[in-house]
Amino acid sequence: MEKIPMTPAGFQALETELKTLKSVERPAIIQAIAEARELGDLSENAEYHSAREKQSFIEGRIKELEGVLSLADVINPAKLSGSIKFGASVTLVDEDTDEEKTWQIVGEHEANIEAGLLNVKSPIARALIGKEEGDSVDVRTPGGVRSYEILKIDYA
Helix, strand or coil, X not given: CCCEEECHHHHHHHHHHHHHHHHHHHHHHHXXXXXXXXXXXXXXXXXXHHHHHHHHHHHHHHHHHHHHHHCEEECCHHHCCCCCCCCCEEEEEECCCCCEEXXXXXXXXXXXXXXXXXXXXXXXXXXXXXXXXXCEEEXXXXXXXXXXXXXXXXXX
8 A cells, every 4th residue: 555645744644633533533423323212103214314424434544544543654844944845835926927925835635725734645735846936837737837936955
């Protein structure tokens, strides 16, 4: 199996979610199923079917998280420097609009574009890997080719 790159913060977030699912969500849904069973006929019991569906989702998510965490390759960006690599926070300026953006390149399970966490497998991240400050990068996006200049690379 292939290792899954992840930052320490991403690993911690997934561990916390797993712990919450196991210690809070799972017992709560078991209780909800028990209460729904007491209501009688299960074939027409919407609460029971809803609780069972939620239980199925929770158990699936627990298995998914356990699998991801078992394959995690935690990479601490603070120990890195130089050209852009996994974990780098990169400040770019769009050469067409002069809009500045800062993204951190992270693993796919912790990516969240709204939070500035860019999937390492995304077109922008792949184009940035190996580049230096001051370089210009052309990125093919669904909206067309975009040109960015790398202003700053940080591994804090």
